[in-house]
Amino acid sequence: MPSRAEGARSDRSSGSTRRQFLLGGAVAGLGAAAAIGVDVALDRRDAGHDTVPSTPMNGEETVPFFGAHQAGIDTAAQAHGLFLALDLLDGTDREGISRLLRILTDDAARLTQGTPALADSEPELALAPARLTVTFGFGPRLVERAAGTGPSWLAPLPAFSIDRLQPEFSDGDLLLQIAADDPLTVAHAARMLLKDARSFTILRWSQQGFRRAYGSERPGTTMRNLLGQVDGTANPEPGTAEYDRVVWSDEGWLTGGTGMVVRRIRMDLDTWDRLDRSGREASVGRTLANGAPLTGTKEFDEPDFEATTAVGFPVIPQFAHMRRTRGDDGEKIFRRAYNYDERPTGASVSESGLIFVSFQADVDRQFTPMQQRLSDLDLLNEWTTPIGSAVFAIPPGCSEGGFIGETLLTGAAS
Numbered sequence: 001m002p003s004r005a006e007g008a009r010s011d012r013s014s015g016s017t018r019r020q021f022l023l024g025g026a027v028a029g030l031g032a033a034a035a036i037g038v039d040v041a042l043d044r045r046d047a048g049h050d051t052v053p054s055t056p057m058n059g060e061e062t063v064p065f066f067g068a069h070q071a072g073i074d075t076a077a078q079a080h081g082l083f084l085a086l087d088l089l090d091g092t093d094r095e096g097i098s099r100l101l102r103i104l105t106d107d108a109a110r111l112t113q114g115t116p117a118l119a120d121s122e123p124e125l126a127l128a129p130a131r132l133t134v135t136f137g138f139g140p141r142l143v144e145r146a147a148g149t150g151p152s153w154l155a156p157l158p159a160f161s162i163d164r165l166q167p168e169f170s171d172g173d174l175l176l177q178i179a180a181d182d183p184l185t186v187a188h189a190a191r192m193l194l195k196d197a198r199s200f201t202i203l204r205w206s207q208q209g210f211r212r213a214y215g216s217e218r219p220g221t222t223m224r225n226l227l228g229q230v231d232g233t234a235n236p237e238p239g240t241a242e243y244d245r246v247v248w249s250d251e252g253w254l255t256g257g258t259g260m261v262v263r264r265i266r267m268d269l270d271t272w273d274r275l276d277r278s279g280r281e282a283s284v285g286r287t288l289a290n291g292a293p294l295t296g297t298k299e300f301d302e303p304d305f306e307a308t309t310a311v312g313f314p315v316i317p318q319f320a321h322m323r324r325t326r327g328d329d330g331e332k333i334f335r336r337a338y339n340y341d342e343r344p345t346g347a348s349v350s351e352s353g354l355i356f357v358s359f360q361a362d363v364d365r366q367f368t369p370m371q372q373r374l375s376d377l378d379l380l381n382e383w384t385t386p387i388g389s390a391v392f393a394i395p396p397g398c399s400e401g402g403f404i405g406e407t408l409l410t411g412a413a414s
Contacts, residue, residue: 209338
């Protein structure tokens, strides 16, 4: 199978034939205008290649779609992320799921390479992919309808005492994680893919998040959440043996894929504002200035959990978030979170928080014990409340001519 790094070549003629077969008369019903618009947009883009911009154009950067793993997992996180959870309609059976995933794969492959979707009525909006990725995740019911057997961890997380879950942010049959460095690109891709899916699914929830804008920080800088804390320092490095062990599954049809947890965590920034700087640092166990552990000087220094103060108290408190997340070597995850900030209600100044996203090969073994420790004792619980939760199986990638989910639906080796 070609790797994602080898790139995705556009095959407009074969793609059109395949999509027209799947969609039947639906595409034809759009008329010739859409097809003409796509050609005009492509011609304009080709013509523009004769002009070299005076500054680098991030909008033209692409992330290969095809490969052994789906993009959007080990991809350096983009500035904007949109998470869409869809529920299958009652009449969407195994055959319908297959058609849906083939259609979505075809358009996602096009859009991520800066090519308009087949029936794109606004093709000009697709020409600046800005590192667009589309990642597919399967919930328990989709796997069941596909007549497949899912991993044992593919189920809602256990009930944690700190949870105040709301159905409008929880569960789902099919997840689309759409991310890019440009919000217009994300919005357009979402519209195209939701149009593809509307005959098979209904939207369950949508969550939109952000990080620093492209170019605001050096590549590789750990993101900060809206509490001002660095978020993800302990992540394994993509491309390393540790990362492969933590993230990629070797289980049946999921081989080359992974497990995904999405948690919406509301932050009470209004009361957080009343906490002094030393209290904020103690709650996490790291300095605010550079993210160094309280026992070190640099962000990636190894914390010393045995160190004590002059009066015998731990330098990193027992209730500190970083201490509570530490388990044995098998309890590691890869965080890829986004912040959210929405319209406040009532007297609140903010309605903000974190769209926590983690990838791990086995949710039960790697994530759940960690989350249980945080639920039992974590000072950050005073200011954070999980209000949404979902678990998805992320299937492996696919080759050109294939589709995401084919290992589940056909049993074919990826």
